[in-house]
Amino acid sequence: MSDAGAALFARYAFPPNELGYCGPDGVAPAELGRRARDFEGAWAYLCFIASSAGIADPLDERVVAAYWLGGTLLDRVDGDALAAVLRSRFAGQYRGSRAMAHHSFHVFEVYPWLSLLRRTGSSHAVSVLDRCRIRTGTVFSVRGSRAVVHSPALAWRDGTLAVGDFRSEQVRWERSLLPELTVGDRVTLHWDWVCDVVTQADDARLRDQLRGWL
Structure with a gap:
């Protein structure tokens, strides 16, 4: 496991974990990289990016940066194949035909908040989308x-x-x-x-x- 990649993952994964929204409860920042598999959403994307790029370690710093920030590594991801994985892994949440291996894609396309917002105009949904991206x-x-x-x-x-x-x-x-x-x-x-x-x-x-x- 890449120490640099694990540290980068921890910087971005700590906030929702600290709030209890995802990841293992009560895990300190230093431990987050080693417990990354418990972040159900993020880990699926990291594995797919790494596999698409021919990188063995899903916590390679390049893979982690691509998931949170984007970049050329995502150009190697087959959006149709990723969509099939997401339809299976997040059945009932995602029904799309093409996907991007990026955290904000998950926020806007897999999480239910955007569809809830469009149905109801909920200010809470706006806040969640804004802060989770x-x-x-x-x-x-x-x-x-x-x-x-x-x-x-x-x-x-x-x-x-x-x-x-x-x-x-x-x-x-x-x-x-x-x-x-x-x-x-x-x-x-x-x-x-x-x-x-x-x-x-x-x-x-x-x-x-x-x-x-x-």
């Missing part, structure tokens, strides 16, 4: 284990989900996951946690992919 922002201030980040939020307007206005949100970060955080850093967010410091290219890729799902 991997989103980007810029660090405005850092104080202890808290930071203020400026990030564009999702908005439900006239029956359409779209990227709305920028907001300032207070989020958490943990040194055991991310050793350093500085004002001006471009970061990824998952729920109310900072996951990683990323490049402008990562930011642009995530925003482009989001437009494809909305």
Whole structure:
């Protein structure tokens, strides 16, 4: 198992695990990489990406980065074959004919929240979709284990989900996951946690992919 890949996985998987939404309960950040198989959704995609790319380790850093952030490794994934795997693994949740091996695809296409939103206009559904996706922002201030980040939020307007206005949100970060955080850093967010410091290219890729799902 790649230590770098396991560490990267932990940065993104810790927030929902800490909140009890997925993964094994009560697992510390340092243990998450070793318990990755217990993250039912993520592990299926990691295995498929690794197999498609001819990489033996599903926790290879390149595989983990592709799942959370996207990138050229996903070009090797057969979307039809992945859709067949998802229809079997998530029976009743996913009925599509083509899939992408990306966390935000799972959020918008497999989880029921987007269909619920379209049926009901639920503000709670908007919040879950916004916070569960991997989103980007810029660090405005850092104080202890808290930071203020400026990030564009999702908005439900006239029956359409779209990227709305920028907001300032207070989020958490943990040194055991991310050793350093500085004002001006471009970061990824998952729920109310900072996951990683990323490049402008990562930011642009995530925003482009989001437009494809909305």
